[in-house]
Amino acid sequence: MKTCHRFATIKADFERDARFLRGHAEHHKGSAPAKTSAKNAVSVKRNMARALNTHLDRCRECG
Numbered sequence: 723m724k725t726c727h728r729f730a731t732i733k734a735d736f737e738r739d740a741r742f743l744r745g746h747a748e749h750h751k752g753s754a755p756a757k758t759s760a761k762n763a764v765s766v767k768r769n770m771a772r773a774l775n776t777h778l779d780r781c782r783e784c785g
Contacts, residue, residue, distance in 0.1 A: 723784075724783075724784070725778075725783075725784045726781055726783035726784050728777065728781065729774065729777055729778070729781065729784055732770075732773055732774060732777060733770065733774060736766055736767075736769065736770035736773065737770070739766050740763045740766040740767055740770070743759045743760070743762050743763035743766060744759070744760070744763045746759040747759040747760040747763065
């Protein structure tokens with residue numbers, strides 16, 4: 723499937739955020755902020771899927 727530049731940008735931004743949150747969780751294992759970061763990383767992945775699906779529905783280049 724061919725996607726547009728905007729799709730790649732959206733995906734890269736969400737992946738960067740998730741990578742940062744997972745890194746923080748690993749660095750501070752066992753602490754309350756680490757647990758929150760791990761949960762937020764899961765939420766970011768879910769939000770990424772939602773945003774990319776919405777983009778695919780609306781984008782003429784990706785459709």
